Amino acid sequence: MIRVIDLHKAFGPNKVLRGVNLTVSKGETMVVIGQSGSGKSVLLKLMIGLLKPDAGRIAIDDEDITRLNDEALQRITKKFGLLFQGSALFDSMTVAENVRFGLERHTCYSPAEMDELVAESLARVGLSGVENLMPHQLSGGMKKRVGLARAIAYRPEIMLYDEPSTGIDPIRADAINDLINKLKAEMGVTSVVITHDMASSYKVADRIAMLFDGRIIEEGTPDEIKRSQNPVVQQFIHGKAEGPIKTY
């Protein structure tokens, strides 16, 4: 379970988060929607300890991670799998070495078992046989799937997805959505998905939360969000230029 309590984060004078409260139950897929630059990725990085909040708390299974030192945080990262917006594959390593990286640090499997898990993770994302390719030899969609294979290889309890459908075509984006749902069904992971793609949101979400002006302004099931009376939410989910959200 993830609990975000009154979270604040600023970069210089830019107050990105101004008191975010959010609870994600075990096994649930929570989608956080919001404009570009609204602080969604910052929220994700705070959840895994990549950034330190200015105020507020983040509890992972009742352990407050905002007070942990670097060593203790490293232990907590074992619970998380993170799919980066730009995949963030290590470009000096092969696909297999990328997927193996987390296994080597988070688990105590033998080299043979790790090889099996690497092959299994790649097969799970539909990419068998690319083990020896370098990241620059892959398409954008393949990189995303390798990033996903790397994140799930060591069986994390919580998956964080940063814009999983951004930068790839709609068909591949839908394939990624199917993968997110499949991972939830097969592995029972708790998931937080950051996106501004409403089609993806409706497909994968158990609940949707909208981040606007540094706060969560609406939270509910996809149907509740569709029926929301909040004009900001309505403008965003229908992708209209006119409304309370200023585009310029």
Place this chain on the structure above:
Amino acid sequence: MAGLVKGSFLLSFLEQLGEVGLLFFKTLQNLFKKPREHRIFLRELEEIGVRSLPVISLTAAFGGLVFGLQTYVGFHRYIGPGSEAYGGPIISLGLSKELIPILVGLMVSGRVGSSMAAEIGTMKITEQIDALFSLGANPIRYLVVPRVLAAFFMLPCLTLYGDIIGIFCGYFYNVVLMGVNRIIYLQNTLRYLELWDVASGLIKASVFGLVIATIGCWQGLKAEGGAEGVGRATTRTVVLASISILILNFFLSKALPATL
């Protein structure tokens, strides 16, 4: 107004000194912690050491030749014909204590320090460093420690290699090209050149290695703003490392005893 500018410059200088000092402290803290990244350490030994050999060979050779030339001219002009053979110890001392460690330091900061900043900077802006953390690797232990250690060990090796080439080229210019008496040249060199002269140059080179790698990693880790930011980090690394080497060299020369 001028006071304000001076104050902000001093503040920024102290802030940057604090940042690089903190990184060095964290590197020392992580030096003996597991897991040790042997693979990266070996790769960096090759990158810093083996791949620098051609440029060090060339620099040391021409450094030795020109130092031999000027020593020959100096002795010939101010002491008289025949005295050039006494230049041997001066050439060897000057090269091993000062010129070769500095040349190696400057060459390595241009070749290796800049590439460290570019590689780590690119990893930073493409979120690969965040990925390292999320996959359980400590970025300092994984990226900085192996590079700093490799530079610490490889710079003295390169300097020793450069000493041999430089001293030989000084000999070559004087004895082979200018016909200086070989026996007197070698006798004087062996009589006056102490092991400590070479060792103090190697100690300096180790310190330069720490400085180059720490500055390269520091600039890479603080790179931001895309390709332009990486370019800026690379340039800053070369400038800061080169200046630091020249300044540190003076203080190390003062601090290290002239003879043991």
